Amino acid sequence: MNPMYPIAQIRQIEQAAQATLAPGTLMQRAGTAAAHAALELIKFPHQQTSILVLAGPGDNGGDALESAAHLAQLGLSVSVLLHADPDKQSVAAKQALLRAQASSAKFIDSSQTNDVDAVITSTPWTLVIDGLFGIGLTRPLPDQLHQIVNTINRLHCVVLALDVPSGLDADTGNIVDDQAGGRGVAVRASHTITFIADKPGLHTCDGRDLAGQVQVARLGIDHSLFPASAIRLNHPDLFAASLQQRKHNSHKGSFGDVAVIGGALGMAGAVILAARTAAQCGAGRVFAAFLQDAPAYDSAQPELMCRRAHELDFSAMAVVIGPGLGTSAAARDVLLHALQAATPLVLDADALNLIGAESSLQKIVTQRQAVSLMTPHPLEAARLLGKSGAAIQLDRVDAARRLAAQYGSVVILKGSGTVIAGVDGEIAINPNGNAGLATAGSGDVLAGLCGALLAQGWPVWEAALAAVWLHGAAADTLVAQGIGAIGLTAGELIPVLRSGLNRLTAEQALLRR
Structure with a gap:
C-alpha cells in the first residue's frame, strides 16, 4: 500500500531483477514507460509538437535515449541534447544511443555552440524529458549543466523527469549541494515517472516543488523481489x-x-x-x-x-x-x-x-x-x-x-x-x-x-x-x-x-x- 524505498533498497531490487532478465531489459522497459507517459501528457500530438530529450552519461540517460527512440519512431519531432561520452556509457546505454541515432531523432551537439541557452530557447518545445541524472547522483550537477537546467526551468512547457528530477536527492528530497557550501541546482519538473518503486525524496523537502505529479512504473519486476517497506505514502x-x-x-x-x-x-x-x-x-x-x-x-x-x-x-x-x-x-x-x-x-x-x-x-x-x-x-x-x-x-x-x-x-x-x-x-x-x-x-x-x-x-x-x-x-x-x-x-x-x-x-x- 503506497510503499517507498531508499536508494540502497532500490539498487538491491534492481540487481535482483537484472539477474533474471536479458541485459538492457529494464532500460528498455523504462524507456517505453517514459514514452507512454510523454504521450499521455501531450494527449493530442500534431505537426507542431516538439520534444526535447536531455540525456546524461548514466543509465538514466539511457532511459531517456530509449524514450527518444520510441517517440521518434512514432513520427514525433524529437531532439536529443546528449551530455555523455559514448565511450564511457554502459553497454545498455550504448545500445539505447544506437537505437535513438537510427530513428529520426535529431541530435544537438552542445559542444559546438557557446550559447546552449539560445539553442534551447529557439524552439517552442511541447515537452522536455529530463534524463540527465537519476538516483545515483551524489555530487552537484556539473557546472556546464547549470545553464541548461536554469534554462529548462524558465521554459513554459511540460517537463517530465525520469526517475527523479536531475539534481534532487531521492532519499532526502534536498537539492544535491556542493560540499563547500555552494547551492546546487535541480530540474523543476511538472511530472515525474519514477522507476521500480516510489522514493521518499520525491515527496518531502524540495521534492514536492521539483517532482510535480509523480507516477510509478514498476517495470514488470516480480512482487517477490520487493522486501517489506518501512516507508509509505500517507493515505x-x-x-x-x-x-x-x-x-x-x-x-x-x-x-x-x-x-x-x-x-x-x-x-x-x-x-x-x-x-x-x-x-x-x-x-x-x-x-x-x-x-x-x-x-x-x-x-x-x-x-x-x-x-x-x-x-x-x-x-x-x-x-x-x-x-x-x-x-x-x-x-x-x-x-x-x-x-x-x-x-x-x-x-x-x-x-x-x-x-x-x-x-x-x-x-x-x-x-x-x-x-x-x-x-x-x-x-x-x-x-x-x-x-x-x-x-x-x-x-x-x-x-x-x-x-x-x-x-x-x-x-x-x-x-x-x-x-x-x-x-x-x-x-x-x-x-x-x-x-x-x-x-x-x-x-x-x-x-x-x-x-x-x-x-x-x-x-x-x-x-x-x-x-x-x-x-x-x-x-x-x-x-x-x-x-x-x-x-x-x-x-x-x-x-x-x-x-x-x-x-x-x-x-x-x-x-x-
Whole structure:
C-alpha cells in the first residue's frame, strides 16, 4: 500500500531483477514507460509538437535515449541534447544511443555552440524529458549543466523527469549541494515517472516543488523481489479502520474530553484555535486551559469550557499542551503535571521547547506509559535532538525516526511533505497540503485535531496519520476554492476539517456495507 524505498533498497531490487532478465531489459522497459507517459501528457500530438530529450552519461540517460527512440519512431519531432561520452556509457546505454541515432531523432551537439541557452530557447518545445541524472547522483550537477537546467526551468512547457528530477536527492528530497557550501541546482519538473518503486525524496523537502505529479512504473519486476517497506505514502487506507460512524445510542461522554493547555499572556489565540478544532472534530467536551486568567467564554465557540490550567485534573482526558504556552516557570510546572498524568498527551510548540531544554523532562517523556504524540516543526525538532534546523532538513526521514526512538513517541515532523514516525521505525510521508499552511496557528489546529482523535479512542499512529492527512486536505480544498494559498488563515481550516472527517467516515461506512 503506497510503499517507498531508499536508494540502497532500490539498487538491491534492481540487481535482483537484472539477474533474471536479458541485459538492457529494464532500460528498455523504462524507456517505453517514459514514452507512454510523454504521450499521455501531450494527449493530442500534431505537426507542431516538439520534444526535447536531455540525456546524461548514466543509465538514466539511457532511459531517456530509449524514450527518444520510441517517440521518434512514432513520427514525433524529437531532439536529443546528449551530455555523455559514448565511450564511457554502459553497454545498455550504448545500445539505447544506437537505437535513438537510427530513428529520426535529431541530435544537438552542445559542444559546438557557446550559447546552449539560445539553442534551447529557439524552439517552442511541447515537452522536455529530463534524463540527465537519476538516483545515483551524489555530487552537484556539473557546472556546464547549470545553464541548461536554469534554462529548462524558465521554459513554459511540460517537463517530465525520469526517475527523479536531475539534481534532487531521492532519499532526502534536498537539492544535491556542493560540499563547500555552494547551492546546487535541480530540474523543476511538472511530472515525474519514477522507476521500480516510489522514493521518499520525491515527496518531502524540495521534492514536492521539483517532482510535480509523480507516477510509478514498476517495470514488470516480480512482487517477490520487493522486501517489506518501512516507508509509505500517507493515505486514508492507512487509518480507515478507525473511521467509525457514531451510534445513535451514545452521549457526549462516549467521545472523550480534551484539555488544551497554553495561552500565556498575549498568546491566548493559540489555545482557542486548538480547542475549537477539537470541539468541531468530535471531542465530547473541550476545556481551554490558560496559564493566566481564563476568559469567561469564547464568544465564537461558547461550547468551550475556559479554565485556569492549574485547576484541571488531567487524569481522565486527552491533553494537548504547548500552544501559546511560553517557557516560564509556571509553564514548566503545568507541563510537568501533564507529563506525570497517565493520559494521552499531544506535545506541541513550547512544550517541546521546554522538553528540549531540560534533560529531566526528556527522561519523563521517555518513561511515560501513556500515549505521547509530538508535533515539532524543524527548529523544535532540532532542539529536541541537539542539532541545527539545517541538520534536521538534511534528512527529515532520519530526523523523525530518531526523535520517535529517542522519546518513545509517535512524531509528526511538520513541513513540506510532513513525516510521521512511529516508535517501531515505521515512516509515513504525507502527500497533500500546500503553502497555505505556512501561517500562524495552523500547527495549533493540527494539535487540536490530534487531541480530538485521541479522545475518541483512536490509536496514536492512526490518529497522527489521519490528522496530518485531513489537515493537508483541508488546505488543498480551500485553495481549490480560491481561499489561499496566499492569505489562508488557520481558523478557516477548522470547518473544512470537520467536513473532511465526516466525508471520509461516511465513505468508509459505505465500503463496509
